[in-house]
Amino acid sequence: MGKNGMGRYTVGLDIGGTKILGALLDPEGEVVATVRRSTVHGAEGLVSGAAEAVRDVAASGGVEVTALAGVGLGIPGIVDHRSGTVKHAVNLGVHDDELPLAELLSARVGGVPVVVENDLNVAAVGAAHVLERAADRAGRAERADRAGGGAADGAADGAADGSREHEDLAFLALGTGLASGLVLDGELRRGASGAAGEIGHIPVDPLGPECPCGQRGCLERFASGKALEAAWPARHGKPSPVELFEAARAGDQEAVVVRDRFADAVASAVRLLVLTTDVRHVVLGGGVAQLGTELLDVVQDALREQAKVSAFLGSLRLAERVRLAPTHVPVAAVGAAVLGRRG
Amino acid sequence: MGKNGMGRYTVGLDIGGTKILGALLDPEGEVVATVRRSTVHGAEGLVSGAAEAVRDVAASGGVEVTALAGVGLGIPGIVDHRSGTVKHAVNLGVHDDELPLAELLSARVGGVPVVVENDLNVAAVGAAHVLERAADRAGRAERADRAGGGAADGAADGAADGSREHEDLAFLALGTGLASGLVLDGELRRGASGAAGEIGHIPVDPLGPECPCGQRGCLERFASGKALEAAWPARHGKPSPVELFEAARAGDQEAVVVRDRFADAVASAVRLLVLTTDVRHVVLGGGVAQLGTELLDVVQDALREQAKVSAFLGSLRLAERVRLAPTHVPVAAVGAAVLGRRG
Numbered sequence: 001m002g003k004n005g006m007g008r009y010t011v012g013l014d015i016g017g018t019k020i021l022g023a024l025l026d027p028e029g030e031v032v033a034t035v036r037r038s039t040v041h042g043a044e045g046l047v048s049g050a051a052e053a054v055r056d057v058a059a060s061g062g063v064e065v066t067a068l069a070g071v072g073l074g075i076p077g078i079v080d081h082r083s084g085t086v087k088h089a090v091n092l093g094v095h096d097d098e099l100p101l102a103e104l105l106s107a108r109v110g111g112v113p114v115v116v117e118n119d120l121n122v123a124a125v126g127a128a129h130v131l132e133r134a135a136d137r138a139g140r141a142e143r144a145d146r147a148g149g150g151a152a153d154g155a156a157d158g159a160a161d162g163s164r165e166h167e168d169l170a171f172l173a174l175g176t177g178l179a180s181g182l183v184l185d186g187e188l189r190r191g192a193s194g195a196a197g198e199i200g201h202i203p204v205d206p207l208g209p210e211c212p213c214g215q216r217g218c219l220e221r222f223a224s225g226k227a228l229e230a231a232w233p234a235r236h237g238k239p240s241p242v243e244l245f246e247a248a249r250a251g252d253q254e255a256v257v258v259r260d261r262f263a264d265a266v267a268s269a270v271r272l273l274v275l276t277t278d279v280r281h282v283v284l285g286g287g288v289a290q291l292g293t294e295l296l297d298v299v300q301d302a303l304r305e306q307a308k309v310s311a312f313l314g315s316l317r318l319a320e321r322v323r324l325a326p327t328h329v330p331v332a333a334v335g336a337a338v339l340g341r342r343g
Numbered sequence: 344m345g346k347n348g349m350g351r352y353t354v355g356l357d358i359g360g361t362k363i364l365g366a367l368l369d370p371e372g373e374v375v376a377t378v379r380r381s382t383v384h385g386a387e388g389l390v391s392g393a394a395e396a397v398r399d400v401a402a403s404g405g406v407e408v409t410a411l412a413g414v415g416l417g418i419p420g421i422v423d424h425r426s427g428t429v430k431h432a433v434n435l436g437v438h439d440d441e442l443p444l445a446e447l448l449s450a451r452v453g454g455v456p457v458v459v460e461n462d463l464n465v466a467a468v469g470a471a472h473v474l475e476r477a478a479d480r481a482g483r484a485e486r487a488d489r490a491g492g493g494a495a496d497g498a499a500d501g502a503a504d505g506s507r508e509h510e511d512l513a514f515l516a517l518g519t520g521l522a523s524g525l526v527l528d529g530e531l532r533r534g535a536s537g538a539a540g541e542i543g544h545i546p547v548d549p550l551g552p553e554c555p556c557g558q559r560g561c562l563e564r565f566a567s568g569k570a571l572e573a574a575w576p577a578r579h580g581k582p583s584p585v586e587l588f589e590a591a592r593a594g595d596q597e598a599v600v601v602r603d604r605f606a607d608a609v610a611s612a613v614r615l616l617v618l619t620t621d622v623r624h625v626v627l628g629g630g631v632a633q634l635g636t637e638l639l640d641v642v643q644d645a646l647r648e649q650a651k652v653s654a655f656l657g658s659l660r661l662a663e664r665v666r667l668a669p670t671h672v673p674v675a676a677v678g679a680a681v682l683g684r685r686g
Contacts (some may be wrong), residue, residue, distance in 0.1 A: 028510050041685050053438075056564075086431075109393065122375070168535055171391055182620075184527065184532060185530065185532070186529065189527060190621070191529070191620060191621020191622070192511055192616075192621050192622060192623035192664075193658075193659060193660075194621070195617065195618065195621040195659055196619070196620055196621035197621075198618045198619075198621075199618055199619055201618060201653075201655060201656075202547075202614065202615050202619075203547065203611070204546065204547055204548075205547075205548065205549055206547075206548055207427065207550070213647035213655045213656070214652040214653030214654065214656070215649075215652060215653050215656070218633065248512070268491065268546070271545070272545050272615075272619070274534075274538065274617040275538065275541045275542055275544060276536060276539070276541075276542055276545075276615070276620060277525075277532070277539055277547050277619060277620060278532075278533070278534020278535050278536055278538040278539035278541075278615065279534070279535065279541075293445050306558075309557040309558060310544075310556050311556030311557065312544060312556045312557065313544075313556070313577065315536075316536060316538060329411070
């Protein structure tokens, strides 16, 4: 059967303020091509740029655009996934009251159905998809090993035991701000008003600093890229988190204090997510997570430290639930492509 | 068709430290009988008391026990709903490491399948069930009115529009402690380790009082019956919340301050639940909620007050999402009976 005959390929785009990342997913859910372009601001630039990204990544994978089963978009801003519209995506230069993005893009890609989703939601769906497939592969390899090194069967049978344990997670985005996307029991949780996962604006300190949202002591004021920059402004032209962690590693005691306070705040966000939703995994993503294992290590240390005073917290094994977002694929674009399958 | 021939009647029990409440649900999900007994502590007392409650409530509804499709139990303590076992239900006098409650009770009620669930989870399921049915009835009555006062058709068609909007809620139990149960998109959310909804132990004030859990400034230290009692000890033999609200109503300024601080803490719990799970409704239950509309009023006032400083919070319309748990039926027992249908 030819690729186009399958009709189950989908494309996902993660549209950010500076770049568009795209991924082509094959019918088995494997990423077979990716693309990266600069974002052109404004409604027309956004739609034509997205259309070109779809064509590019489909072509890279040898798939006709018109043969795609669907396209998914992840976009910052207020998204109505039912109507496929976006409101006030100001960092994309879209000031329209309501931009019918799904409809406009669909018209540019031969009528292929387009779904639009919040950027955190696609990231959560993508992380669940990628981690679940990795676990599947590991499981198959292990079973093949046990069977004497024979080839594992090709079916995606990891879900056959009903576990799908990675499809229960929060994607905790440590970007400029702090927010999360939730996949619970395999389902994207949007919430009644699309506000699920907006933990950045939960106050955690009555005496904390004022937040632009109007409240005081919001979690985002302690656990976000912006909070880190305020506490440790970049002095050497690198991103503030990189400079902070370098200084701490070099033994700068002030940097160690700032780093550990930040790690404690991220750990508090993890604790909050688990004590409300009890997600199996919390995946650290966003710009600050580019620090990689160095970040993971200090956050896990902070979680173990918090658990020392509380047997109850200890029983939740929070440190073991945290992991880094996969970096070998554009997770949010993959999530958008997964949602494109359901379009 | 005879009642017993239907085989879709279920019984639910809400087993607390002092009393057992029971409900018989008919095949349409209507409560047709209820029962109330004292709890007998210890494993044997618990099982035989539960068996008698099942027999009593079934008999009240004219249903043979052996004709029941299932029995559901809601119980405080650490419940494993898969195995039907309960651990350390100390306030029921059960100190066994693991009591196979479902199996033991099933043997006493003619082999009818028994499911066991956490008390907060059954309360959330029950509240969703009762509120959804009430909304259904209201919708039918309205349609019947519009149709010129003719009789509405009997089918439970309220869900036909796919809304089921009341099946998305948090049951916020203001009991001795503070915790919640979650029904998200119509599904009970237990979480990876059964800890979903345990918001009482989220720290919200770094300088707050120590919590028995080992942490400091947990939300439960501000928004629970125990917190109220500490702030306003009963002096006239009534429950502390009743005395506090009476004093505040009578103009005692100190009482007004304590009451409003409590309302603000409950409002914070509501805000926290919505900013993580974005549940459509937050239902106030537990002992303190017996205050009724007086409690609802001050919590809604506090939510409006909090929203004044934040357009973001205001957009979430938190005050409109809060309601009181239904009191005309034993909600938790009803929820247990609903889960008994799936046993």
